[in-house]
Amino acid sequence: MKADKIIIAGGSGFLGKALTKTFLQKGIEVIILSRKAIPEDFVKTVVWDGRTIGEWAENLNGSSALINLTGRSVNCRYTERHRAEIIDSRTLSTRVLGKAISQCPSPPRIWLNASTATIYKHSYDHPNDEETGVMDSSPAGRDRFSVEVAKAWEKELYFAHTAKTHKVALRISIVLGLQKGSAYDIMHTLVQRGLGGHMGNGRQVISWIHVDDFCRAVQWILSKPSPANAYNLASPGALTNRNFMEIFRKVSGRSFGLPAPHFLLEIAAFFMRTETELILKSRYVSPGRLLSEGFIFQYPDIESALTNLRNKKVD
Numbered sequence: 050m051k052a053d054k055i056i057i058a059g060g061s062g063f064l065g066k067a068l069t070k071t072f073l074q075k076g077i078e079v080i081i082l083s084r085k086a087i088p089e090d091f092v093k094t095v096v097w098d099g100r101t102i103g104e105w106a107e108n109l110n111g112s113s114a115l116i117n118l119t120g121r122s123v124n125c126r127y128t129e130r131h132r133a134e135i136i137d138s139r140t141l142s143t144r145v146l147g148k149a150i151s152q153c154p155s156p157p158r159i160w161l162n163a164s165t166a167t168i169y170k171h172s173y174d175h176p177n178d179e180e181t182g183v184m185d186s187s188p189a190g191r192d193r194f195s196v197e198v199a200k201a202w203e204k205e206l207y208f209a210h211t212a213k214t215h216k217v218a219l220r221i222s223i224v225l226g227l228q229k230g231s232a233y234d235i236m237h238t239l240v241q242r243g244l245g246g247h248m249g250n251g252r253q254v255i256s257w258i259h260v261d262d263f264c265r266a267v268q269w270i271l272s273k274p275s276p277a278n279a280y281n282l283a284s285p286g287a288l289t290n291r292n293f294m295e296i297f298r299k300v301s302g303r304s305f306g307l308p309a310p311h312f313l314l315e316i317a318a319f320f321m322r323t324e325t326e327l328i329l330k331s332r333y334v335s336p337g338r339l340l341s342e343g344f345i346f347q348y349p350d351i352e353s354a355l356t357n358l359r360n361k362k363v364d
């Protein structure tokens with residue numbers, strides 16, 4: 050990998066921490082842009098507000114790569130206020146980073162900006178790759194807002210004037226890792242409590258990637274002299290929610306899991322202050338580019354990924 054100083058905007062969260070650890074292990078300097086000073090001495094944190102140019106922008110000068118992971122969590126009720134926070138945190142951070150790069154005398158060679166696999170249409174039977182994927186919302190997916198966010202996010206990236214910096218959108222699927230409050234953590238708790246049955250009709254496809262493969266794929270893209278402008282960060286092992294939960298129960302040694310019908314999910318989502326779209330949208334995404342370029346997944350199937358995480362949790 051040809052990179053020695055990497056700036057990670059929004060790097061204080063789940064994926065930022067995983068990437069930071071990976072880069073530091075390889076001797077690469079990491080600087081995190083965060084809205085708050087983080088008193089951790091193993092990595093330098095620079096304060097920014099995610100929307101206006103400030104002294105923080107000087108850190109981009111002479112850096113090798115920028116990775117932007119900024120974004121208010123989508124795990125909430127989509128009230129007007131939350132909608133504005135979700136979209137602004139993504140678009141304004143992307144816009145200001147583009148501005149900072151355009152003013153930088155020695156800008157990073159490459160800029161990876163988070164996006165989401167949710168940009169693709171709700172689909173049960175069409176695996177969306179980067180070439181043939183359909184980017185649209187559908188009433189069945191109840192995903193108009195999330196697709197709008199994803200499109201606006203990528204538009205900010207592609208519209209940024211960064212002549213010397215190559216831009217790449219990372220269409221990230223559900224990342225499975227041990228982070229508290231993450232998708233894996235929530236599903237693990239449900240399975241342990243006997244609630245790990247299928248959700249809704251169970252036909253919706255879950256696209257996912259193990260956090261180690263996420264970090265490896267990011268390094269793979271950074272190492273390419275001319276990467277494509279978008280990559281699906283999803284394993285080739287997408288599967289239905291019904292199969293996903295069945296394998297989760299098997300790996301966890303639970304023979305039974307109570308299914309959650311749609312109406313019950315709506316009630317639960319209301320009380321948990323979240324949205325059912327996160328569970329019920331069929332995100333059928335294929336890592337077409339990574340596979341065609343020869344990337345090898347360490348965890349291509351869900352059983353190997355869940356077994357690895359279960360063993361790490363027990364350690």
Ligand SMILES: NC(=O)c1ccc[n+]([C@@H]2O[C@H](COP(=O)([O-])OP(=O)(O)OC[C@H]3O[C@@H](n4cnc5c(N)ncnc54)[C@H](OP(=O)(O)O)[C@@H]3O)[C@@H](O)[C@H]2O)c1
Nearest residue numbers: 059061062063064083084099118119120121138221223224
């Ligand atoms: N994890 C997944 O499975 C997944 C899947 C698809 C897409 N993604 C996308 O990948 C990115 C990183 O995911 P993650 O799981 O690491 O998320 P995360 O743990 O929630 O971290 C996101 C970071 O964004 C910053 N942030 C939060 N709200 C903000 C706001 N209102 N304004 C400005 N900055 C804000 C926070 O940094 P500070 O508080 O330090 O400023 C936070 O550490 C996100 O954009 C997410 O949408 C993640």
